[in-house]
Amino acid sequence: MSEKFFTAVRSQLGDDVVDVSDNAIARYGSNRLPGGDRRPSGVLLPASTEDVQAIVRLAGQHKVSLWPTSTGQNLGLGEYSPVREGHVVVDLGRRMNRVLEINELLGYAVLEPGVTFRQLRAELARRGDKLMLSGTSGPPDGGVLGNALDRGAGYTPYFDHFGMLVGQEIVLPDGQVLHTGDGTLPGSRMRYLNKSGFGPMLEGLFSQSNYGIVTSAAVWLMPRPPVIRAFGFTFPDDEDLAEIMDVVRGLKLANVVPTLIKVTSGHYGFGTETTYPGYQPGAPTLPDDTRRELEQRYGTGAWTVTGAFYGPSMAALDPLIDRVREQFEASGKATYLSHEQIESSPVFRIHLDTFSGEPTESELGLLNWRPGAGATWFLPATPVVGEIAQQHQELSRRILTEHGFEYTVEFVCGPRAARALHLIIYNRSDQGERERMRDCYTALVEAYDAIGYPIGRAPTDWQEKAMRRLPELSRVCGAIKGALDPDGVIAPGKYGIL
Structure with a gap:
């Protein structure tokens, strides 16, 4: 099944998007956890939201499960390694690593998943150090969005990285795109300024979950003090x-x-x-x-x-x-x-x-x-x-x-x-x-x-056990997963959600 899937991805997106070499499978399966390495069946390297949409749709057609990741620098929690053997890793960090916008007046940066703390810091310095990011004490080459979505945190007043994330662009398991908050209205000028738009606040569904693939978002930044x-x-x-x-x-x-x-x-x-x-x-x-x-x-x-x-x-x-x-x-x-x-x-x-x-x-x-x-x-x-x-x-x-x-x-x-x-x-x-x-x-x-x-x-080798401790959460998360992703296209088992 995977071979037909990889052939379809090559046909639609090009040969350079697919890597099924032994070196790639070993690298993307390795981690530091006691449960052992978890080897994927291959690695995909999309360059845009449209590429991710195509990959998700093809995965649904071929009954393949994807494991989205950004920079793989969550050391001690799993790195690139999927929660289960055989998932296809979707590396959002290799080619989707652009700083799309920095607004110094209102204090935010719009990023793709591959933008690292080191990269964002360098860009802010290049622009005159008017804004200050909230970093972690972990690897500088960790992804800003990936850290926020896993509810990592920092040390400044803007320490709540997920709380400072706004205007997510998300590819859903059917290949459709959702924009959260005030971004749901086409042409909205409030997408990166207001989390509390019309209706339910959906941002939390895509944190520590497997309901979609975030392809861009804004992070709020603090003015750098003198x-x-x-x-x-x-x-x-x-x-x-x-x-x-x-x-x-x-x-x-x-x-x-x-x-x-x-x-x-x-x-x-x-x-x-x-x-x-x-x-x-x-x-x-x-x-x-x-x-x-x-x-x-x-x-x-x-x-x-x-x-x-x-x-x-x-x-x-x-x-x-x-x-x-x-x-x-x-x-x-x-x-x-x-x-x-x-x-x-x-x-x-x-x-x-x-x-x-x-x-x-x-x-x-x-x-x-x-x-x-x-x-x-x-x-x-x-x-x-x-x-x-x-x-x-x-x-x-x-x-x-x-x-x-x-x-x-x-x-x-x-x-x-x-x-x-x-x-x-x-x-x-x-x-x-x-x-x-x-x-x-x-x-x-x-x-x-x-x-x-x-x-x-939780580290990836403990996420399914961790969810089994929480029957109420497991029941609700499972119902949402069943509604959004009945075929298990995106990371079944991540944080124990099935």
Whole structure:
């Protein structure tokens, strides 16, 4: 069936759109997850929305399932690799990578799926740096739209990347095109300015789902402030997390700090600059005394807390810096990190970059902590309440230690909830570590479910299991899938939707 499909695509769109080489199938099937590589049956490289429409229609005719992806840089969540073997990967990043429009007056950029954070940052700089993007601390070559559609987030006031996405152009499973929001009216001049158009808000249907293929959208951008001034603190003990989170909650609820506030474990800092000392296959969790030594050597403490202020000048921000210092230093346990210290440190500079809309590769050093290129993200949320955050820390440390892995965590804190980003690095070439990683992820999900704190984003090798935990959501999502895509043309099984 696939061969006839590929022949039809070549006939309609040209030979250069289809790649079924062994190298392509291996590359697009590889990932860092413990479930193993998931090889597609081929790769398609559309260059336009019209190409995507043609591919979708042909897939329906030939009963082929497609796996749309953009830049494949969601490291630790699946990369290009489909949720199931045999899907045909539709790589929207290779040839659909244009910045279609930048409106500096109203603060938005219209992008195709292949536009990366690095590419958008360069274009904004070329135009005079009037606007600032909200980036992630992940790969600069990640796709802006793909990150937003999977509900990734950043650190600036525009951190809610999906919330800042507007005017989606979507190819539906029957090959028809839908424009969301005020874009549904042909010729509308409000498409990129207003999410709340006539009727139901449909944007959410196409986030973490398989109901259509987004081929363009606008992302809202923030005016770049004249001055960005970072602040930071380190705390010496694991148990200090409770105090930290209670201070963070007060600052964010009162909107004192405009950025999100990052609370990172010591290992999340020093792990960007060093590797597991003396690693041997099957190594257990890094001993506490070694961890403490590395925390002192790299100056991270058990916890590093960072945020930033925006203003007309450094001096104008002095009163705000004094205010946060008073809050965090009240117990006598915090050590203050000035903007200059953060800017000059390879461990801390990443925080300033993320608050400044600067794509950075600094955090990618964490992927080398153990050999073997294995990485999985565990992504629950935590209330910004000290006692609960401390309980979550103890729970995660216990499970990770039982399975032989390090507690490498970044809490990205708003006023009420924090994204608790657990990055678990393991040796994927070691069968024992791979099995322990699989068991560890299961144990973490089950433990957090049991106390009422479910995961958000999930790696592709766990998405179908994750949906089975949620019968109400599964029933409704399945009904929508059946109505829009009864033949399963687009990514059946993505986020468990069938």
